[in-house]
Amino acid sequence: MVTKLKEVDAVVVGMGWTGAILSRELTKAGLNVVGLERGPMRTPRDDFAIPAIRDELKYTNRHELFQDTAMETVSLRHAMSETALPMRRHGSFLPGTGVGGAGSHWNGATWRNLEVDYVVRSHYTEKYGRNAIPADMTVQDFGVTYAELEPHFDKFEKLCGISGQAGNLRGKKIDGGNIFEGPRANDYPNKPLARNFASSTFDTAARSLGYHPFPQPSANASEAYTNPEGATMGQCVYCGFCERYGCESNAKASPNVSVLPVLLPDPKFELRTNSYVKKLNYDRAAKKVTSVTYVDTRTGEEYEQPAGLVILGAYVFNNTLLMLYSGIGTPYDPVTGRGSVGKNYCYQYTGAGVTVFFEDAETNPFMAAGAFGTIMDDFNGDNFDHSGLGFIGGGHISAGLSNGRPIETRAVPPGTPRWGKAWKEANAKWYRRWFNVAGTAVNYAYRDNYLDLDPTYKDALGRPLIRMTYNFKENDYKIGAFLSQKSAEIAKAMNPTIMTEPRFRRGDYDSRPYQSTHNTGGTIMGTDPSTSVVNRYLQSWDASNLFIMGASVFPQNQSYNPTGPLGALAYWSADAIVNKYMKAPGPLMQA
Amino acid sequence: MTEIKLPRRDFLKAAGAAGVAGAAATTGIAACSPETQTAANASAAAPDTYLVLTNEEVAFLSAAVDTIIPADALSPSGTDCGCVVFIDGQLGGAYGGGAKMYRAGPYMKGTPEQGYQLPLTPHQFFVAGIRAANAWSEKTYGKLYDRLTPAERAEALTAWEKGVAQFDGFESRLFFQRLLQITMEGFFADPIYGGNRNKASWRMLGYPGLPATYADKVEEYRDKPIVVTEPLSIADFS
Ligand SMILES: Cc1cc2nc3c(=O)[nH]c(=O)nc-3n(C[C@H](O)[C@H](O)[C@H](O)COP(=O)(O)OP(=O)(O)OC[C@H]3O[C@@H](n4cnc5c(N)ncnc54)[C@H](O)[C@@H]3O)c2cc1C
Numbered sequence: 001m002v003t004k005l006k007e008v009d010a011v012v013v014g015m016g017w018t019g020a021i022l023s024r025e026l027t028k029a030g031l032n033v034v035g036l037e038r039g040p041m042r043t044p045r046d047d048f049a050i051p052a053i054r055d056e057l058k059y060t061n062r063h064e065l066f067q068d069t070a071m072e073t074v075s076l077r078h079a080m081s082e083t084a085l086p087m088r089r090h091g092s093f094l095p096g097t098g099v100g101g102a103g104s105h106w107n108g109a110t111w112r113n114l115e116v117d118y119v120v121r122s123h124y125t126e127k128y129g130r131n132a133i134p135a136d137m138t139v140q141d142f143g144v145t146y147a148e149l150e151p152h153f154d155k156f157e158k159l160c161g162i163s164g165q166a167g168n169l170r171g172k173k174i175d176g177g178n179i180f181e182g183p184r185a186n187d188y189p190n191k192p193l194a195r196n197f198a199s200s201t202f203d204t205a206a207r208s209l210g211y212h213p214f215p216q217p218s219a220n221a222s223e224a225y226t227n228p229e230g231a232t233m234g235q236c237v238y239c240g241f242c243e244r245y246g247c248e249s250n251a252k253a254s255p256n257v258s259v260l261p262v263l264l265p266d267p268k269f270e271l272r273t274n275s276y277v278k279k280l281n282y283d284r285a286a287k288k289v290t291s292v293t294y295v296d297t298r299t300g301e302e303y304e305q306p307a308g309l310v311i312l313g314a315y316v317f318n319n320t321l322l323m324l325y326s327g328i329g330t331p332y333d334p335v336t337g338r339g340s341v342g343k344n345y346c347y348q349y350t351g352a353g354v355t356v357f358f359e360d361a362e363t364n365p366f367m368a369a370g371a372f373g374t375i376m377d378d379f380n381g382d383n384f385d386h387s388g389l390g391f392i393g394g395g396h397i398s399a400g401l402s403n404g405r406p407i408e409t410r411a412v413p414p415g416t417p418r419w420g421k422a423w424k425e426a427n428a429k430w431y432r433r434w435f436n437v438a439g440t441a442v443n444y445a446y447r448d449n450y451l452d453l454d455p456t457y458k459d460a461l462g463r464p465l466i467r468m469t470y471n472f473k474e475n476d477y478k479i480g481a482f483l484s485q486k487s488a489e490i491a492k493a494m495n496p497t498i499m500t501e502p503r504f505r506r507g508d509y510d511s512r513p514y515q516s517t518h519n520t521g522g523t524i525m526g527t528d529p530s531t532s533v534v535n536r537y538l539q540s541w542d543a544s545n546l547f548i549m550g551a552s553v554f555p556q557n558q559s560y561n562p563t564g565p566l567g568a569l570a571y572w573s574a575d576a577i578v579n580k581y582m583k584a585p586g587p588l589m590q591a
Numbered sequence: 592m593t594e595i596k597l598p599r600r601d602f603l604k605a606a607g608a609a610g611v612a613g614a615a616a617t618t619g620i621a622a623c624s625p626e627t628q629t630a631a632n633a634s635a636a637a638p639d640t641y642l643v644l645t646n647e648e649v650a651f652l653s654a655a656v657d658t659i660i661p662a663d664a665l666s667p668s669g670t671d672c673g674c675v676v677f678i679d680g681q682l683g684g685a686y687g688g689g690a691k692m693y694r695a696g697p698y699m700k701g702t703p704e705q706g707y708q709l710p711l712t713p714h715q716f717f718v719a720g721i722r723a724a725n726a727w728s729e730k731t732y733g734k735l736y737d738r739l740t741p742a743e744r745a746e747a748l749t750a751w752e753k754g755v756a757q758f759d760g761f762e763s764r765l766f767f768q769r770l771l772q773i774t775m776e777g778f779f780a781d782p783i784y785g786g787n788r789n790k791a792s793w794r795m796l797g798y799p800g801l802p803a804t805y806a807d808k809v810e811e812y813r814d815k816p817i818v819v820t821e822p823l824s825i826a827d828f829s
């Protein structure tokens with residue numbers, strides 16, 4: 001039995017960053033909004049308090065805050081000819097659940113994409129010729145430009161109280177900031193975080209080689225801050241328990257700290273937790289979603305919630321799954337290239353670099369913020385000449401450590417055994433005396449990297465799991481080799497006591513070690529309905545009252561962490577909904 | 592995780608008594624703290640109690656964790672640090688029972704990069720793995736693993752680590768990896784779980800534990816040691 005509920009103006013699926021932002025913008029515009037979140041309520045006071053939040057085993061190793069794989073997971077195969085198997089425990093990425101989503105336990109590295117990231121296909125083709133992009137690389141332009149998104153980046157940075165140093169203020173380049181960034185109207189709301197040994201050592205070395213290092217823009221507040229919504233943040237205490245943990249000091253921007261304190265008391269908003277959305281009910285003739293069906297995960301009871309407007313903010317996998325389950329749009333077929341739901345799944349290529357050890361410096365790695373360190377973008381995007389390199393795109397190189405948590409974060413010099421007396425001695429000696437210098441690369445889309453429904457494995461509700469067909473490609477390996485070499489050159493200039501050989505990932509994508517929760521694609525945006533799922537305002541081509549938020553709309557992945565870019569897109573879309581769609585409901589772009 | 596909460600207090604008591612005896616006797620670091628000195632002098636080792644491990648499993652794991660973490664000037668042995676009690680608590684709790692693990696079939700062998708594909712929960716994995724490792728030890732040395740000399744134990748562990756040991760129906764390398772991982776968790780986790788008694792590993796590293804608030808120290812101590820006289824655990828704040 002499904003209980004049918006009274007219609008509301010808007011229903012928002014998922015209460016992470018995008019769900020919270022859209023709920024806030026729509027209630028401000030006068031709509032009655034219901035938020036449906038599959039996980040439990042999470043408040044900093046009850047869930048992120050000291051001392052319990054400093055429990056490495058519970059939060060890192062036992063996945064306390066992450067989505068429960070017993071309920072739902074992803075299956076993986078590396079090629080279309082193979083059989084996909086379920087990820088029985090999450091490893092390489094860690095989707096969030098509960099109020100705040102992954103935004104409650106992210107690290108807070110907050111970026112604006114480079115201008116070129118929005119026009120990958122047209123830029124590289126124009127500059128390097130038709131053959132610059134391999135035939136099976138299916139990169140696309142976003143359909144929106146950096147300049148159009150600039151005010152929305154600004155808004156997201158202010159919401160989060162980002163700590164950083166501008167490098168391009170209205171076209172004026174500023175030494176010490178990222179001179180490669182697109183022009184920004186305003187500086188960051190907060191000054192950069194403190195510098196530790198890794199940050200300053202890397203900064204000096206990179207400068208000595210003529211590069212342009214800058215402090216990591218961070219959602220860990222360098223000072224107490226009140227955002228434009230009136231929500232307050234404390235100062236970061238450099239606790240070293242950031243990524244995978246909630247912030248005990250309210251210093252890490254999150255939906256829980258930055259939006260919900262003003263959203264939850266609003267009578268126009270109603271949040272229903274433990275509400276797992278199963279399906280969007282689609283009226284194909286009217287090209288509209290009429291309602292969503294959800295399950296109360298405490299009782300198993302089902303509800304149908306009719307709504308005038310439906311927002312999906314359920315992260316990459318559920319955004320794509322809900323489109324596939326609901327029969328909205330055409331599923332992508334990698335053989336013919338037709339259809340677009342599930343197309344252009346991308347990930348992140350990380351860890352191309354070296355580890356350095358310093359005998360004489362005790363760097364106290366446990367004194368650290370989450371998004372902490374020094375970065376350089378000299379080899380990112382098209383900030384350098386690609387002629388003859390054999391790849392397109394690049395990556396940012398960073399130095400630092402975000403923590404010294406003892407189970408997870410210990411490095412010992414190459415050749416050290418993994419156990420026994422010599423292992424103990426090496427840990428005692430080097431635990432406080434190392435850090436990484438490494439590149440994180442773009443990950444571009446390919447014809448045969450995609451998402452669809454698994455033919456065999458089911459989730460706890462009996463629906464097919466999402467199946468990931470995915471592997472790294474030649475473009476990734478080449479960038480990896482290049483960035484690891486560049487990282488090694490800078491590391492050498494720091495004069496470490498010991499330095500590892502430059503390393504980068506070769507071989508198949510590995511689902512086991514954590515790499516990043518930077519999954520993208522599946523419901524990509526664009527200006528052509530035959531090659532995208534949503535238009536440039538994130539409106540579904542197939543249902544004009546459905547808007548899809550999050551990294552699932554990225555046509556390919558840039559080297560940066562996704563939340564800054566997806567936060568800006570959420571504000572861009574909200575602006576279009578409030579100022580265009582609500583005035584004249586219907587398609588905002590003609591197909 | 593909730594299952595683990597009940598026995599915590601007992602673990603702590605056991606840790607206070609048994610664990611520290613070894614600690615202060617063998618390390619100069621533990622001896623820095625006057626409290627631990629007193630505890631050490633006062634205690635005769637109280638026996639550890641187990642939730643799920645059998646005698647054979649306790650003997651095996653004690654020998655294994657002592658090979659991985661031998662007693663020396665830096666810390667007591669793995670067993671004296673509570674690693675076996677920790678493993679017992681983990682395997683007897685939600686994690687050991689397969690919480691947060693996708694367990695639906697069919698089960699098929701995949702590539703290593705596709706991740707763990709056995710139908711076994713962590714507890715079942717160690718039950719089966721220890722049996723296989725002991726059977727291999729008997730076949731190879733004529734003795735169970737815990738009866739081997741220290742040199743033989745190390746040699747055997749190396750054979751598993753490299754995956755050259757042929758266990759019956761089990762992958763020795765995977766067994767080694769999981770054994771190493773759970774031992775590391777026991778050695779380095781907060782002592783509330785029964786391992787890392789007397790914060791022995793934190794002393795060894797110079798890791799201060801809680802409360803971890805460093806806004807006023809992060810720049811000052813950017814390249815010089817911050818002296819940790821007594822690392823603090825969650826239990827010290829509870
Ligand atoms: C450990 C970690 C570290 C990270 N660090 C960074 C970083 O430093 N910088 C950065 O930019 N990004 C980082 N990220 C990524 C960042 O957290 C995400 O980009 C961001 O949270 C995405 O916001 P979202 O709203 O799209 O999705 P989420 O925050 O994932 O929220 C989606 C919500 O939808 C809910 N949901 C899903 N399906 C359903 C359904 N069917 N019904 C109801 N509810 C549903 C989920 O439970 C969840 O609460 C990190 C992520 C992790 C896990």
Ligand code: SF4
Pocket residue numbers: 219220221235236237238239240241242243245246247248249250251252368369370
């Ligand atoms: S590092 Fe800073 S922002 Fe992150 S959890 Fe700790 S105090 Fe909060």
